[in-house]
Amino acid sequence: MLATHPETFEIMTKHNINLFHGTKFDALHNILNYGMNSIDELSKKGITISTGERWSRTNGKRDFISFTDDLDTALGYASIQNSQDKQNNSDFSILIGISSDDVKQMKTCSVHSEVPEIGVMNNVPLEYIKFIAVPENKVEYVRKLVNNPNINVTSIDMNDKFYYIDDMDTIYYNTSKIKELMEEKEKAKTFDSESVKKLAEGRKKSGILDVYRKIKNKIKNLINNRDKNR
């Protein structure tokens, strides 16, 4: 396998991560809260389906979650643009990895597809997710969101091409590509401290207090609802 990012490659080999699912960041929230669910399972459980998950419904009923051992195929799925992406550039591709060792404990099904795919029926619990790869400039952000020591968040270039090798001794790290990725990260436009400070300077006290109260009340309501449901 051509590994452009040594850390990513090491995580994959260390945890025997060899099955991948490509999706969009928009779907991550549900995944972190409920594990991976098929589109039909989400509907059954009454969980709001995100834009990232919704597109797969175009292929009809989906009561399984598709995984592939072909990294290129998974990256292809992760990079699929839906029609709403033109108005929404805040969504980005993510790649989720699990180990084939764990699949034995899940209910699987075969998938009639042109690409090498297996289907996991209904649900993949969060504890089986070992790896989430995102673009380099989103790693730190997603690490904060995931906040799970059992899930490795690392970077991957979604436009990269991968191929398999059998012999671990011939692992080849493309150093120029690594450099290129780092340079891209440097160039990526982000908001820095000055930019946020400028925004903050234009605010007024009543607005700040108002939003603080709104958030506080919402948290209070959530806690009350949870207590009632117990």
Added chain:
Amino acid sequence: MIQVNDICKEVLIILSYFNDDLIKKIPTRVFKKLSELSVGSKIELYIDTEKDLDKQNISEESKDLISLIYYNFIADENEKNRLMKLWNDNENIYQEKLREKYNVDNIFQNKTQESKSLEKTHLPNTAMTKYKKETLFYKIKNFIKYILNKN
């Protein structure tokens, strides 16, 4: 009015465009809470990174929440004091503008001026004509006139 879950989703999206140094300063619990509170939000954003953060097309509430996060976790003590003073000053300016806009005296003053101008405009058309009460004498006089004209 924007809902809390939409505010939290907007802020989460904006945070994904913060540089790593800033993200590292914000505690994980903040991300977790924002993520929890954004459940059900269908908000989608187009972030133009060529524009400043204060020019992004997000709600005022989201801008306030981002500012609060900056105040709590990114700004140092001096910066916090300076920001608090600025927020108070901005509040005073805002309240002063509100007072001017909705000042009761101004409202009446404006009303008086308005009614005066209305009077000027409409008086010639609406001037009242003097009403003469028809006395018995006039009634007899008019009756005689009527008879004479008839003949």
